[in-house]
Amino acid sequence: MIQFEQVSKVYPGGQKALLDVNFHLRQGEMAFLTGHSGAGKSTLLKLITVIERATAGRVAINGHDIAHVKAKHVPYLRRNIGMIFQNHHLLMDKSVFDNVALPLVIEGFTHGEIKKRVAGALDMVGLYGKERHLPVMLSGGEQQRVGIARAIVNKPPLLLADEPTGNLDPKLSMDILRLFEVLNDSGTSVLIATHDLGLIARMKYRTLTLKQGQMVGGQLESTSAGAR
Numbered sequence: 158m159i160q161f162e163q164v165s166k167v168y169p170g171g172q173k174a175l176l177d178v179n180f181h182l183r184q185g186e187m188a189f190l191t192g193h194s195g196a197g198k199s200t201l202l203k204l205i206t207v208i209e210r211a212t213a214g215r216v217a218i219n220g221h222d223i224a225h226v227k228a229k230h231v232p233y234l235r236r237n238i239g240m241i242f243q244n245h246h247l248l249m250d251k252s253v254f255d256n257v258a259l260p261l262v263i264e265g266f267t268h269g270e271i272k273k274r275v276a277g278a279l280d281m282v283g284l285y286g287k288e289r290h291l292p293v294m295l296s297g298g299e300q301q302r303v304g305i306a307r308a309i310v311n312k313p314p315l316l317l318a319d320e321p322t323g324n325l326d327p328k329l330s331m332d333i334l335r336l337f338e339v340l341n342d343s344g345t346s347v348l349i350a351t352h353d354l355g356l357i358a359r360m361k362y363r364t365l366t367l368k369q370g371q372m373v374g375g376q377l378e379s380t381s382a383g384a385r
């Protein structure tokens with residue numbers, strides 16, 4: 158599903174964020190991505206969503222090299238990726254419903270289908286009934302879950318999450334991880350960047366580890382990857 162071959166990223170100014178990174182996330186796999194602050198986790202996710210471009214190497218999704226994809230094709234590529242951001246990226250002047258509906262509106266779904274799917278996604282994250290609320294009326298954890306509902310509402314084949322449990326208490330964190338498992342069971346590939354080693358330890362998934370931009374663990378696919 159996702160393949161990195163000798164991928165490096167140097168930011169303008171010379172900051173080396175990733176160095177010769179190799180890994181393969183299989184179709185239907187769920188894995189964690191961990192490492193110290195500044196190790197390069199967010200950068201790695203940004204290369205997959207083409208928010209940033211690799212300086213060297215090959216980044217491929219389903220065999221297609223995306224490192225050099227034309228800017229006009231990037232929105233099509235992103236439709237297949239649900240992205241959960243560290244700081245939610247919600248539209249603060251729009252209701253919960255409008256925030257979650259956004260990917261479906263962009264894709265041109267009918268109003269009836271949008272209502273049905275948004276209700277389903279909000280139900281999955283435990284926010285059913287809060288459709289008309291503005292994000293400011295919600296707690297940090299609830300806002301995070303609105304971001305998760307928005308990422309899963311169009312049932313993307315790939316879900317990327319950057320610290321998805323950062324604002325959540327242990328019980329809610331576990332609930333969100335279980336939700337990712339449900340999506341993974343239905344075929345979604347999931348990559349979760351997190352500092353939460355306790356959470357990782359409780360779930361038996363492959364863990365890719367970055368240290369100062371280098372992949373120092375988890376690159377090799379194990380036959381038990383994805384087993385619980």
Ligand SMILES: Nc1ncnc2c1ncn2[C@@H]1O[C@H](COP(=O)(O)OP(=O)(O)OP(=O)(O)O)[C@@H](O)[C@H]1O
Pocket residue numbers: 168169170172173174192193194195196197198199200201
């Ligand atoms: N836009 C940018 N311009 C220059 N340097 C950047 C930029 N974004 C990130 N970096 C640098 O690249 C390195 C990797 O950053 P990145 O955000 O990928 O790390 P991270 O592992 O996600 O960290 P955290 O866990 O703190 O979010 C850091 O040294 C950071 O300062």
